[in-house]
Amino acid sequence: MSVVQTENLNIAAFDHMPSPEEIKARVPMTVPANAAVVAGRKAVMDILDRRDPRVFVVVGPCSIHDAEAGLDYARRLKKLADEVSQTMVLVMRVYFEKPRTSTGWKGFINDPFMNDSFRIDVGMERARKFLLDVSEIGLPTGTEALDPIAPQYYGDLISWTAIGARTSESQTHREMSSGLSTPVGFKNATDGDLEVAINAIISAAHPHSFLGINSHGVSAITRTRGNRYGHVVLRGGGGRPNYDTVSISLAEQALTKAKLPRNVVVDCSHANSWKKPEYQPLVMKDVAHQIREGNDSVVGMMIESNLVAGNQPIPADLSQLKYGCSVTDACVSWETTEEMIRNTDAMLRDVIGKRERRA
Ligand SMILES: O=C[C@H](O)[C@H](O)COP(=O)(O)O
Ligand SMILES: C=C(OP(=O)(O)O)C(=O)O
Numbered sequence: 001m002s003v004v005q006t007e008n009l010n011i012a013a014f015d016h017m018p019s020p021e022e023i024k025a026r027v028p029m030t031v032p033a034n035a036a037v038v039a040g041r042k043a044v045m046d047i048l049d050r051r052d053p054r055v056f057v058v059v060g061p062c063s064i065h066d067a068e069a070g071l072d073y074a075r076r077l078k079k080l081a082d083e084v085s086q087t088m089v090l091v092m093r094v095y096f097e098k099p100r101t102s103t104g105w106k107g108f109i110n111d112p113f114m115n116d117s118f119r120i121d122v123g124m125e126r127a128r129k130f131l132l133d134v135s136e137i138g139l140p141t142g143t144e145a146l147d148p149i150a151p152q153y154y155g156d157l158i159s160w161t162a163i164g165a166r167t168s169e170s171q172t173h174r175e176m177s178s179g180l181s182t183p184v185g186f187k188n189a190t191d192g193d194l195e196v197a198i199n200a201i202i203s204a205a206h207p208h209s210f211l212g213i214n215s216h217g218v219s220a221i222t223r224t225r226g227n228r229y230g231h232v233v234l235r236g237g238g239g240r241p242n243y244d245t246v247s248i249s250l251a252e253q254a255l256t257k258a259k260l261p262r263n264v265v266v267d268c269s270h271a272n273s274w275k276k277p278e279y280q281p282l283v284m285k286d287v288a289h290q291i292r293e294g295n296d297s298v299v300g301m302m303i304e305s306n307l308v309a310g311n312q313p314i315p316a317d318l319s320q321l322k323y324g325c326s327v328t329d330a331c332v333s334w335e336t337t338e339e340m341i342r343n344t345d346a347m348l349r350d351v352i353g354k355r356e357r358r359a
Contacts, residue, residue: 019217040140040159053355060093062329084280088308095145131157177204179224192238199231231263238272265300309333
């Protein structure tokens with residue numbers, strides 16, 4: 001009797017992927033980019049530690065699919081960030097990895113040509129280059145860490161990380177977060193459950209040992225120190241938003257009960273806006289109002305925004321793509337984004353000033 005093959009029965013191919021070191025050699029860190037990352041991380045950590053009275057806002061496209069439009073966005077955002085720097089730290093949302101409810105385009109790293117060629121090697125290098133370019137503009141970047149190997153390729157260029165609603169309960173993602181060098185926002189689950197995010201913060205704060213890769217792309221027992229900068233992100237779910245005063249108070253109580261810092265970020269999009277971009281300004285205004293009224297647990301907000309409002313399906317002929325328009329979730333336009341950020345700046349000026357004077 002011969003041995004019957006029992007492994008890799010559903011694997012079509014193993015194609016070569018350059019190591020993190022090789023990709024970094026092609027797109028090396030620069031001094032100005034490094035300075036933006038260090039400053040961005042410090043600002044967010046200081047906000048979480050209450051050493052900085054401002055709030056951070058992670059704002060940008062639902063996903064990056066066109067580097068040129070993305071950089072156009074980044075240049076505009078940098079000007080806005082400088083304008084409102086008294087009250088807010090703007091972090092550009094640079095999402096390359098999309099967790100899908102069932103199927104769909106999984107992002108710029110997975111399929112950079114958006115034609116099912118899945119050139120992850122090209123996607124990873126281009127993603128790294130994009131992050132470098134945004135950082136050189138002087139903006140910190142925030143991303144969702146979905147693939148547990150990917151941070152080895154670009155983690156040095158990230159200032160804030162999200163663990164998404166579909167993965168906050170995943171041990172793999174909690175382990176990975178325990179080793180990330182950035183603050184990590186854990187989203188409540190898609191059904192609205194906040195406990196998974198609280199458990200994720202506790203888990204990620206501890207050291208873990210797990211299977212990963214090192215910078216040479218070799219399997220490694222990865223041993224982490226634990227990440228004390230975990231916090232919750234309220235994104236709504238289970239058919240209802242959770243940015244209202246009662247939901248935020250419940251989140252504060254849950255954090256206190258778990259002996260965790262009362263740090264809450266509100267995602268103005270997703271189930272908090274019923275996935276309708278036109279509601280995002282209302283959510284942001286409501287949350288800014290809560291801060292004005294004395295709330296001190298909300299440390300940040302998130303906005304899904306692009307140059308052009310709405311979204312578009314990915315056409316078979318990519319030349320038909322509308323410039324600056326999302327190919328995933330619908331976003332608010334650049335003009336609306338400016339208005340949202342400027343209104344929030346005006347609403348927060350007094351309260352942030354008071355916090356500053358108290359310090
Ligand atoms: O923000 C992104 C989307 O909400 C998430 O990736 C899920 O998208 P889908 O439900 O369209 O698959
Ligand atoms: C997938 C996202 O969010 P959530 O995990 O809240 O669905 C996202 O922000 O792209």
